[in-house]
Amino acid sequence: MLEGYTSNPIVYYAIIVAILVGVFKITVFSLSFISLLLDLFILPPTDFAKYGGNGKWAVVTGASDGIGKEYALQLAKKGYSIVLVSRTQSKLEIVAQEISSQFKVNTKVVAFDASLDSEENYLLLEKAIFDLPITILINNVGQSHSIPVPFLETSTKELKDIITINNIATLRITQIVAPIIISTIEKNQHKIKGLILTMGSFAALLPTPYLATYSGSKSFLQSWSNALAGELQPQGVEVELIISYLVTSAMSKIRRSSLTIPNPKQFVQSTLNSVGRRNGAQERFATSTPYWTHALMHFGINNTVGVYSKLANKLNLNMHKSIRTRALKKQARLAAEKKD
Numbered sequence: 001m002l003e004g005y006t007s008n009p010i011v012y013y014a015i016i017v018a019i020l021v022g023v024f025k026i027t028v029f030s031l032s033f034i035s036l037l038l039d040l041f042i043l044p045p046t047d048f049a050k051y052g053g054n055g056k057w058a059v060v061t062g063a064s065d066g067i068g069k070e071y072a073l074q075l076a077k078k079g080y081s082i083v084l085v086s087r088t089q090s091k092l093e094i095v096a097q098e099i100s101s102q103f104k105v106n107t108k109v110v111a112f113d114a115s116l117d118s119e120e121n122y123l124l125l126e127k128a129i130f131d132l133p134i135t136i137l138i139n140n141v142g143q144s145h146s147i148p149v150p151f152l153e154t155s156t157k158e159l160k161d162i163i164t165i166n167n168i169a170t171l172r173i174t175q176i177v178a179p180i181i182i183s184t185i186e187k188n189q190h191k192i193k194g195l196i197l198t199m200g201s202f203a204a205l206l207p208t209p210y211l212a213t214y215s216g217s218k219s220f221l222q223s224w225s226n227a228l229a230g231e232l233q234p235q236g237v238e239v240e241l242i243i244s245y246l247v248t249s250a251m252s253k254i255r256r257s258s259l260t261i262p263n264p265k266q267f268v269q270s271t272l273n274s275v276g277r278r279n280g281a282q283e284r285f286a287t288s289t290p291y292w293t294h295a296l297m298h299f300g301i302n303n304t305v306g307v308y309s310k311l312a313n314k315l316n317l318n319m320h321k322s323i324r325t326r327a328l329k330k331q332a333r334l335a336a337e338k339k340d
């Protein structure tokens, strides 16, 4: 048919190749979109019995508030005893009490400041958990910038705290907990699996100006978690990075939930219901964007402008500049009110 349009064989084969590439791209896109819909809306919730269920333990970091507290509550509801790790002992004890009053599981509390990166703290954790049959680790602890800030104006303390809490502490805690998970799997003759979930962020999915250090720290977790997924898979441990856009919490400073901003309960429910699936992160190994509107946003951006595009970067810059302007105005207003 094409001979009628061109007698030049180079043009002829170029058109054939273009058509084949087009068909390939449309097929990949369609299959990926179908997989997204199956993951989000059709497939049944993950069966947590495969991680051992009743009698087994989960370690949750950043468990005294927000998303981490919700992970602890929902895993306890599934029958897991919980090691609650966080900074503030009194807040952890309240969560432990809430869990014990609602569910027939045990709790342990380990309080330390993860920004200190002290051997003492890691030893404290190790001593508290070494003999527990742990099968799940939720690496949830994290810190962002107090308000969006240009990288060159970021204070050394904030910069160090973000990297220490989000990266160093997460890696050190995983080095303590993962061997215990592997040993629990071995003691159960490999009849059960282990699970390590780590909280990523849209701030890393899209490089985010004015949150550069936080953005970089979460990007680090994407690569680290994916690499670990490959390493631990033969030992029966599933490792997954969880990507989230905004969720109502102390960190996001957003109180009211909306279509694109779930509360921690909704967010964690969608995460635990779909462990092992990619949802919005169809292009990424061992990664999930579980909340349905976040998943559609991830899929949409990835298949249009692209997460690393100049346009995405520019829009993100403008958005965070404007958040900074509002945050500075609020700070000035509060300071003035304090003076009066």
Ligand SMILES: NC(=O)c1ccc[n+]([C@@H]2O[C@H](COP(=O)([O-])OP(=O)(O)OC[C@H]3O[C@@H](n4cnc5c(N)ncnc54)[C@H](OP(=O)(O)O)[C@@H]3O)[C@@H](O)[C@H]2O)c1
Residues within 6 Å of the ligand: 061, 062, 063, 064, 065, 066, 067, 068, 085, 086, 087, 088, 091, 112, 113, 114, 115, 140, 141, 142, 143, 144, 165, 199, 200, 201, 202, 244, 245, 246, 247, 248, 249, 250, 251, 252
């Ligand atoms: N909320 C969002 O919009 C959002 C979006 C994407 C990703 N994420 C990620 O989700 C995770 C949880 O965020 P969240 O919004 O639930 O945060 P959050 O409500 O502020 O809770 C943070 C938790 O981490 C603990 N923590 C903070 N600094 C600590 C430190 N230095 N040492 C030990 N524990 C410390 C806090 O303990 P205490 O307060 O008791 O001291 C608290 O339990 C983070 O990794 C975050 O990056 C959140």
